[in-house]
Amino acid sequence: MFNEVKKTIEWGHDTLTLETGKVARQADAAVVATYGETSVLATVVFEKKSKPGQDFFPLTVHYQEKYYAAGKIPGGFFKREARPSEKETLTSRLIDRPIRPLFVEGFKNEVQVIVTVLSYDMENDPDVVGMIAASAALTLSGAPFLGPIGAARVGFVDGSYVLNPAVDDMEKLRDNPEQRLDLIVAGTKDAVMMVESEAYELSEAEMLGAVKFGHEQMRPVIDLIISLAEDAAKEPFDFQPADTGALYEKARAVGGDAMRAAFQVRDKQERQAAVKAAKEQILEGLSEEERDDQGLDSVIKKLESDVVRSDILDAGRRIDGRDLGTVRPIVAEVGFLPRTHGSSLFTRGETQAVVVTTLGTGDDEQIIDSLHGNGRSNFLLHYNFPPYSVGETGRMGSPGRREIGHGKLAWRALQAVLPAATDFPYTIRVVSEITESNGSSSMASVCGGSLSMMDAGVPLKAPVAGVAMGLILEGDKYAVITDILGDEDHLGDMDFKVAGTANGITSLQMDIKVAGITPEIMEKALAQAKDGRMHILGEMGKALTAGRAEFSAHAPRIETMQIATDKIREVIGSGGKVIRSIVEESGAKVDINDDGVIKIASANAEAIEKARELISAIVDEPEVGRVYTGKVVKIMDFGAFVNFFGKRDGLVHVSQLSNERVSHPKDVVQEGQSVKVKLMGFDDRGKVRLSMKAVDQTTGEELKEDA
Numbered sequence: 001m002f003n004e005v006k007k008t009i010e011w012g013h014d015t016l017t018l019e020t021g022k023v024a025r026q027a028d029a030a031v032v033a034t035y036g037e038t039s040v041l042a043t044v045v046f047e048k049k050s051k052p053g054q055d056f057f058p059l060t061v062h063y064q065e066k067y068y069a070a071g072k073i074p075g076g077f078f079k080r081e082a083r084p085s086e087k088e089t090l091t092s093r094l095i096d097r098p099i100r101p102l103f104v105e106g107f108k109n110e111v112q113v114i115v116t117v118l119s120y121d122m123e124n125d126p127d128v129v130g131m132i133a134a135s136a137a138l139t140l141s142g143a144p145f146l147g148p149i150g151a152a153r154v155g156f157v158d159g160s161y162v163l164n165p166a167v168d169d170m171e172k173l174r175d176n177p178e179q180r181l182d183l184i185v186a187g188t189k190d191a192v193m194m195v196e197s198e199a200y201e202l203s204e205a206e207m208l209g210a211v212k213f214g215h216e217q218m219r220p221v222i223d224l225i226i227s228l229a230e231d232a233a234k235e236p237f238d239f240q241p242a243d244t245g246a247l248y249e250k251a252r253a254v255g256g257d258a259m260r261a262a263f264q265v266r267d268k269q270e271r272q273a274a275v276k277a278a279k280e281q282i283l284e285g286l287s288e289e290e291r292d293d294q295g296l297d298s299v300i301k302k303l304e305s306d307v308v309r310s311d312i313l314d315a316g317r318r319i320d321g322r323d324l325g326t327v328r329p330i331v332a333e334v335g336f337l338p339r340t341h342g343s344s345l346f347t348r349g350e351t352q353a354v355v356v357t358t359l360g361t362g363d364d365e366q367i368i369d370s371l372h373g374n375g376r377s378n379f380l381l382h383y384n385f386p387p388y389s390v391g392e393t394g395r396m397g398s399p400g401r402r403e404i405g406h407g408k409l410a411w412r413a414l415q416a417v418l419p420a421a422t423d424f425p426y427t428i429r430v431v432s433e434i435t436e437s438n439g440s441s442s443m444a445s446v447c448g449g450s451l452s453m454m455d456a457g458v459p460l461k462a463p464v465a466g467v468a469m470g471l472i473l474e475g476d477k478y479a480v481i482t483d484i485l486g487d488e489d490h491l492g493d494m495d496f497k498v499a500g501t502a503n504g505i506t507s508l509q510m511d512i513k514v515a516g517i518t519p520e521i522m523e524k525a526l527a528q529a530k531d532g533r534m535h536i537l538g539e540m541g542k543a544l545t546a547g548r549a550e551f552s553a554h555a556p557r558i559e560t561m562q563i564a565t566d567k568i569r570e571v572i573g574s575g576g577k578v579i580r581s582i583v584e585e586s587g588a589k590v591d592i593n594d595d596g597v598i599k600i601a602s603a604n605a606e607a608i609e610k611a612r613e614l615i616s617a618i619v620d621e622p623e624v625g626r627v628y629t630g631k632v633v634k635i636m637d638f639g640a641f642v643n644f645f646g647k648r649d650g651l652v653h654v655s656q657l658s659n660e661r662v663s664h665p666k667d668v669v670q671e672g673q674s675v676k677v678k679l680m681g682f683d684d685r686g687k688v689r690l691s692m693k694a695v696d697q698t699t700g701e702e703l704k705e706d707a
Contacts, residue, residue, distance in 0.1 A: 005232040009224050011035070012163040014124065016221065018136050018228050029141035029234065033133035035164075037121035039069075042133035044141040046111040048237070055297040058110040059100055063091040063130055069120040070371040087370060089404045091115075091127045095134050098151075098186040098193035101513045104144035106241035106298065111143060120371045123166045128153050131186055136225045142234035148225040149186050149193060150218030154210045156181035156202065161213040167372055183207075183508075185214035189222045192522070193512050198412040201462075201504030204526040212519060244295040251299050252306075254285030260307045263487070266320045268350050268438045269391055271487075275304070305491040309472045312488075313479050319487055320349070327467065327483040327532050330539040332447070334455040341555040342456025344543070346448035348483070348536075350438035355448030357456040359555045360427040361601040362591035379415055380429040383407035383445055389437040390486075406442040407432070410466075413446045413499035413507035414453070417461040424459060425558050425599050439485040440468035446499045446507075447536060451544055456555065459547040463540055464506055466499030467532040469525045473514055480525045482532045498529040502537055556589070558601040559608050565596045567619040578618070586611035617646025622688070624681050627695050627702055632673045640665045642690055644677050650688030652677060659693050668692075676700045 006019040014036040024030035027043040034040075065088055066081060067074045074080055084092070095115060103111070115130040131151040139148040155165035157178050170182045183197035192215050199207065258281050262274035279300055283291055290296070311317045316324060328349030337343040342357035365376040383406045387394030399407075410432065418428070430452060432445035443466030450464045470484035471494035481488060489495050493514045499507045510522075551557065563571065571592060572579050583590055588602035588611040600611045622628070622645045630644030639653040652675075657668045669675060669692075676697055677690040694703055 005228060007224050007228045009220055011220060012217070014164075016132070016224065018133070018224060020136075020140060020228065020232050027137075028143070029137040029139075031133050031136040031140065031228075032118070033129050033136065034119075035129045036124040037119055038117075038124040038126050038129050039119040040126050040130045040133045041116045041118055042130065042137040043114045043116075044111070044134075044137040044143065046141065046143045046237075047109045050108045051110075053294060054108040057100070057103065057108050059096065059103070059113070060111070061092045061096040061099075061113045061115070061134070063088050063095060063115045063117075063127075065117045065120075065126065065371050067371065069117045069126075070122065072371070075369050085370065086404055086408070087127075089401050090408055091130060093401055093405045094127060094184065094194075094196060095131050097511050098131070098149050099134065099138060099145070099147065101193065102146040102149065102188070104146065104239060104241065106295075107144050107239055109239075113138070117371065122372060123168075124164065125153065125167050125170070126371075128164065128184060132221055132225070136228060139225055139229045140233045142237045144237055144239045147188065148222055148229070149188055150221035150225070151184065151186040152214040152218040152221075154181065154183040154185065154214040154217075155179055156183075156199075156206065156210060161210055163213075163217050171372060171375075181206075181210060183210050183214065185211050185218070187215055187218065189219055191512075191517060192510070195508055195510040197508045198415070199500075199505050199507060200416045201501055201506060203504050204523075204530055207505050207508055208519065208523055208526060211522065242295045244293070244299050247290060247293055247295060248299045248302060250286060250290065251282050251296075251303055255279070255282035256303065256307070258282075259303055260311075263304070263307050263311070263319055268486075271319070304487075308487060308491045309474065312472045312481065313474055313477055316479070318481065319485055324479055325482045325528055325531065327535050330536060332451060332540045332543040334451050334543045339554055340456075341552045342452045342454070342458070344448045344451035344455060346444050346451060346540075347436075348440075348444055348447075349485075350436055351441055351444050352434070352436035353441060353444040353448040354433045354435055355445060355452040356431050356433070357449075357452040357458065358429045358431075359456055359458075359551070360429065361556060361558060361589055362425075362427065362593075362599050363589070364427040364429070378421055378427045379411070379418055380427075381407050381411040381414065381432070381445075381449060382429070383410060383432045383434070383442070385434045385437065385441065389434045389441070406445065409442050409497065409507060409509055410445040410449055410499075413466055414449050414464055416506040417450075417464055417501060419459050419461070422560075425560050426458075426556075428453065428456075428458060437486065439489055440466075440483065440497065442466070443468050443497055443499065447540055451540060454544045454547045457548045457551045462501035462503065463537055463545065464499055464501055465533050465536040465540060466497060466507070467529055467536060469496040469498065469529050469532075470494055471496070471517065471521065471525070473517070473521075478521055480521065480528050482528055494525075496525050496529070498526065498533065500533060502534065554603070556601045556603055557605060557608060558599050559612070561598045561600070561612060561615065563592075563596045563598060563615070563619045565594075568592060568594075568596055570618050571598070571615055582611055582614045586614060590615075614646075617648075620645075622648060622679050624679050627676060627678050627700060629700070630675055630677050630690075632669050632671050632675060635665050635669065635671060637664065640669050642675060642677055644679075644690065648688065650677070650679070650690040652690045652692050656680075656689075656691040656693055678702060 002022045004021040008017045017034045030043045117126040135148045138145045155162035180200040187193040258278035262278045265271040331347045333345040336345040368375045430449045434441045446466035470481040470492040472479045473493045497509045587607040591599040628644040630642040634641040676695045678694040680689040
């Protein structure tokens with residue numbers, strides 16, 4: 001019944017298996033990839049005809065995690081998988097980025113790749129397995145795909161690279177000082193296509209070594225996919241790109257000079273107007289039949305690309321007049337907004353970000369429900385890209401894949417320099433509002449985020465800056481460009497973002513639009529990026545170089561105290577009764593975790609101190625010989641009971657009320673009276689013995705025994 005084909009290799013610490021022909025047989029191709037006990041199904045379906053007038057490549061990649069894969073039931077009211085999680089969105093982008101450039105130029109038929117996690121062993125992350133499965137399915141499908149690609153995850157421990165480290169080693173990278181890198185690399189057998197990483201101040205040489213290591217380790221996977229394709233691939237789809245050579249030459253003849261002049265206009269909006277005029281000039285110079293040609297849009301785009309690329313490659317002249325290694329003018333400001341806890345305005349050329357930091361308590365931590373289990377995050381970074389930032393109208397709604405991806409990139413760049421949660425017990429939320437955009441707004445978010453956190457008083461280990469690098473590659477000639485514009489990103493061959501401190505790289509993301517780059521080019525890009533990063537750090541330093549010593553008056557103060565775990569129940573009380581009373585009486589916010597760490601938060605220092613006193617009264621033990629202030633709660637013939645320590649009462653015997661002879665305690669004290677007592681000790685039955693006569697009732701000072 002099944003025409004099953006299976007291929008297996010030993011890869012890293014586990015077995016990798018690719019199989020097809022048994023599941024999802026009505027798709028153009030379906031592959032189940034299994035690594036350890038993590039299994040992922042990838043399916044590919046593509047339309048055999050393109051839609052009339054289609055002017056872009058409609059590739060969609062959907063990565064989805066099923067809770068049953070880990071033996072879990074989804075949370076929430078409906079108890080089923082709902083909108084994509086951040087991990088699913090980021091992994092969809094991760095798979096899309098290296099495969100998109102490998103489709104034959106001119107192919108505009110709709111392609112849908114669906115990657116589903118079927119089984120998860122809690123050790124091998126499904127993201128890399130999903131990339132491999134998607135690559136294999138595309139290779140088998142017959143689509144005009146110039147793959148396959150392979151993928152690998154790389155860690156860095158004690159100066160050595162590690163292939164496919166376990167999820168637990170990477171899940172909380174910030175809390176694992178031995179593990180300094182989480183890098184995913186994907187590419188063909190000959191070249192790297194995509195890099196995504198989170199690092200802890202690695203040098204350029206260490207990062208380059210990690211990329212090379214990952215590329216070398218993925219080659220057996222590519223061989224495995226080729227072996228599977230030799231037995232199971234479908235016949236290649238008959239696709240012939242349209243011949244637009246003559247149309248291109250005509251368009252260049254009638255509008256090439258106008259297009260070249262347009263791309264020499266330095267102001268973005270004026271340049272866009274000039275490019276639009278050049279396009280209209282081209283249309284006027286073409287016949288009606290040529291204007292209706294479905295390849296015209298790609299022809300005009302190619303003309304734009306050739307103009308920009310030739311100026312950079314041959315003349316070393318960029319759109320805005322800069323040389324290849326110069327960063328645009330930078331203005332960095334902090335304290336931009338009056339009521340926020342921390343804020344910055346970071347402007348680099350025509351790219352600008354208003355970045356705001358808010359400090360919160362443990363209640364503000366993000367609860368993350370994932371296949372690997374539930375967790376909490378005390379650092380959030382959200383990136384917003386409104387349409388006005390590029391002078392356009394557009395849809396306003398929930399964050400899209402771009403916003404989530406750019407926000408995560410900035411998060412990765414900054415998390416490496418955050419203080420330990422034990423040293424800085426705050427939840428940190430950073431929001432980047434992109435108010436202008438002309439290239440690398442994600443790196444502006446990194447720079448602005450670093451400044452705004454320092455403005456809020458977050459003691460970062462070091463400031464972080466980011467820069468986006470570009471590449472123009474024609475045959476053996478190439479040019480690496482620093483701080484790319486939007487058009488240079490759009491019309492170039494590489495988007496290479498590098499963020500880090502003065503000591504090393506904290507995040508690296510690379511996307512290639514051609515069939516990969518050589519280590520020589522990557523090494524040059526990293527060196528040039530370091531120069532750009534150091535320049536930007538210098539400009540940022542004119543605004544702020546370290547976290548402020550004082551918080552905003554509007555930010556909460558948080559202090560921590562540690563109690564014994566066997567005292568937690570006493571602090572919380574039955575049904576939370578005690579902790580609620582502490583909050584109500586003190587006015588402070590109180591959080592307690594399972595380890596006995598208590599966070600007390602308030603903008604009012606007196607409220608924090610009051611809460612601390614109330615908690616101490618519950619968990620601390622009274623000290624013999626110490627003087628306490630208490631309240632008389634009951635008077636008996638033989639003495640007075642005084643509440644002196646939390647809910648603890650003690651007896652002041654009639655003989656200890658005064659140095660004078662006392663006929664009855666009521667002659668000295670009254671119920672409700674505030675008195676000062678010294679803890680003398682405990683009797684044989686554990687009862688508390690207090691003394692008033694050992695303390696000066698006016699000053700609270702302890703009196704000498706012969707007084």
